[in-house]
Amino acid sequence: QMTQSPSSLSASVGDRVTISCRASEEIRHYLAWYQQRPGKLPVLLIHSASTLQSGVSSRFSGSGSGTDFTLTISSLQPEDIATYYCQKYNSAPLTFGGGTKVQIK
């Protein structure tokens, strides 16, 4: 089970935003973060807990290992409006978190 918090947040442009993801088991660094803009496909942002996927803005960063992980957006931009999901992939089931909807205040 993957538990994300908060389920939604509202922040101002330029704010630092942090999303948490907690695994119910030890998953080492096998954690990915995805962004899904409204009506669009999921996009891989970060894999291996902290490795930025090629082409993804350096505003995004990931940290953590074991059971507790964090996605940080250093300076929120209007194009970051989306729902963000974490996913474990150390072993099956490859469970997704429930998602965090990010909105602009």
Place this chain on the structure above:
Amino acid sequence: EVCLVESGGALVRPGGSLTLSCAASGFTFSHSAMHWVRQAPGRGLEWLSSITGSGTYVYYADSLEGRFIISRDNANSSVSLQMHNLSVEDTAVYYCARGSNSYLGSSGDWGQGTLVAVSS
């Protein structure tokens, strides 16, 4: 360029069956695990099933209760998902996604999705 194209989505009656297919190109297919993920209207992403690159190992979400079967054809670079005893709760967009390695891995490449609607 990696390309994944799902097909087979349709309107189906409760209790019915359907097979989804995903045609892949742009990478060495047998080197990648493949995943199926779905998203019900207004809901989050739900992992359904994965198959390793060789096809030796398959994995399913417990919630499927044995109703779905994943398979792959490495000669033709395709992966399929057979779905049986469908219910309205299976209504969703179904995505295939490429694993980052031959075992499981994260999903950097996704198909555009195919819609399955279950309704009487």
